[in-house]
Amino acid sequence: MKTRAAVMWEAGKSWEIVDLELDPPKAGEVQIKFVASGMCHSDDHLRTGDLPSRYPIVGGHEGAGIVEAVGDGVFDIAVGDHVVCSFLPTCGKCRWCSTGHQNLCDMGALLLEGCLPDTTFRFHSGEQDVSGMCMLGTFSERAVVSRNSVVKIDDDLPLEKAALVGCGVPTGWGSAVYAAEVKPGETVVIFGVGGIGINSVQGAKHAGARHIIAVDPVEFKRVKALEFGATHAVATGEEAIALAYEVTNGVGADSAIVTVGVVASKVVEDAFNSTRKLGTTVVVGLGNMMENTIQLNGDVLTLYQKTVKGSLFGNSNPMHDIKNILSLYRDGLYKLDELVTKTYSLDDINQGYEDMAAGENLRGVILYS
Ligand SMILES: NC(=O)c1ccc[n+]([C@@H]2O[C@H](COP(=O)([O-])OP(=O)(O)OC[C@H]3O[C@@H](n4cnc5c(N)ncnc54)[C@H](O)[C@@H]3O)[C@@H](O)[C@H]2O)c1
Ligand SMILES: [Zn+2]
Ligand SMILES: [Zn+2]
Numbered sequence: 001m002k003t004r005a006a007v008m009w010e011a012g013k014s015w016e017i018v019d020l021e022l023d024p025p026k027a028g029e030v031q032i033k034f035v036a037s038g039m040c041h042s043d044d045h046l047r048t049g050d051l052p053s054r055y056p057i058v059g060g061h062e063g064a065g066i067v068e069a070v071g072d073g074v075f076d077i078a079v080g081d082h083v084v085c086s087f088l089p090t091c092g093k094c095r096w097c098s099t100g101h102q103n104l105c106d107m108g109a110l111l112l113e114g115c116l117p118d119t120t121f122r123f124h125s126g127e128q129d130v131s132g133m134c135m136l137g138t139f140s141e142r143a144v145v146s147r148n149s150v151v152k153i154d155d156d157l158p159l160e161k162a163a164l165v166g167c168g169v170p171t172g173w174g175s176a177v178y179a180a181e182v183k184p185g186e187t188v189v190i191f192g193v194g195g196i197g198i199n200s201v202q203g204a205k206h207a208g209a210r211h212i213i214a215v216d217p218v219e220f221k222r223v224k225a226l227e228f229g230a231t232h233a234v235a236t237g238e239e240a241i242a243l244a245y246e247v248t249n250g251v252g253a254d255s256a257i258v259t260v261g262v263v264a265s266k267v268v269e270d271a272f273n274s275t276r277k278l279g280t281t282v283v284v285g286l287g288n289m290m291e292n293t294i295q296l297n298g299d300v301l302t303l304y305q306k307t308v309k310g311s312l313f314g315n316s317n318p319m320h321d322i323k324n325i326l327s328l329y330r331d332g333l334y335k336l337d338e339l340v341t342k343t344y345s346l347d348d349i350n351q352g353y354e355d356m357a358a359g360e361n362l363r364g365v366i367l368y369s
Pocket of ligand 1: 039040041042043045167168171191192193194195196197215216217218221237259260261262263267283284285286287311312313314356357359361362
């Protein structure tokens with residue numbers, strides 16, 4: 001079968017819309033017709049080369065759609081089911097899955113290779129295999145993915161919004177609720193109000209934070225942060241650090257979360273310096289994988305007993321948290337509709353990423369017809 005998809009042939013190019021050949025699902029796989037795909041910053045790291053992957057690659061890892069076909073041995077997903085893709089597959093059996101850390105499932109070892117578990121590819125351009133971002137490739141009308149990468153959701157939920165719960169929503173929400181372990185009354189500083197950071201704001205609010213200080217150089221993002229529950233919004237790290245000490249009587253923030261688009265040393269240092277003794281800095285954003293992007297004062301770390309930790313998918317368990325957040329949305333407790341600033345056709349994907357870079361979108365979303 002043919003599918004139209006956005007392909008990155010090599011780092012440094014633009015997304016190109018091409019027709020690819022798509023194999024039918026093998027055992028343990030499902031074929032999805034996508035309704036929508038969010039445009040996460042991580043796909044832009046494929047363009048810049050910050051995230052070294054196997055090229056050529058179909059981008060996109062934040063998708064939702066309808067199952068069109070299932071392979072042998074798939075008994076719990078049926079044709080017609082509505083599904084959200086999890087950007088992290090979960091086998092349910094490995095050490096990490098079986099101890100409540102599905103986000104760290106060993107199947108994730110294949111993410112940058114972009115192949116399916118039998119190490120073959122379902123997208124092809126002539127004789128050439130084409131991989132899929134996070135073993136998915138949601139910048140395509142259709143994809144064949146592992147059953148372990150999909151979560152079935154209720155039919156009444158809007159797929160064009162639910163797509164965002166495949167990456168940005170749980171990553172941000174969980175960064176505050178699970179990784180930073182925000183408690184009622186605490187002070188949290190969130191660096192970067194994009195598709196991830198705006199959900200960190202929502203997570204911090206859910207967890208009962210008293211002060212939520214959002215930091216972003218873009219005014220539109222600061223306005224949005226306040227709408228989503230931030231108590232303060234500032235443009236620079238210096239202002240954020242001063243504010244964190246001011247609102248805590250000189251103690252410092254309980255936690256800081258780094259969700260900027262491209263992580264560099266300065267922003268992590270600002271986050272670290274905004275936190276109190278025993279405070280926690282959570283790093284969610286990615287930078288150039290080939291560089292050491294974090295440099296901190298080790299004595300401050302030691303003497304103030306601070307913690308710096310990374311967080312993948314907000315430490316969430318995809319099979320539980322995707323449905324849990326959608327339940328919060330249905331009950332009016334989660335802002336999902338408001339996250340979508342602008343929608344695009346697949347043909348306009350490069351424009352969508354230009355708009356992201358210009359700070360115009362909380363999230364841009366591709367809609368398929
Ligand atoms: N750890 C994970 O599981 C995970 C999952 C998804 C995405 N990510 C990563 O998270 C990062 C954010 O993704 P996104 O989709 O929200 O990106 P985005 O481009 O939508 O948002 C990034 C925001 O950071 C702001 N920013 C840039 N420099 C800043 C600075 N010095 N201080 C404060 N704000 C600054 C930008 O103005 C923008 O609003 C990316 O690096 C992405 O790859 C990580
Ligand atoms: Zn993502
Ligand atoms: Zn596993």
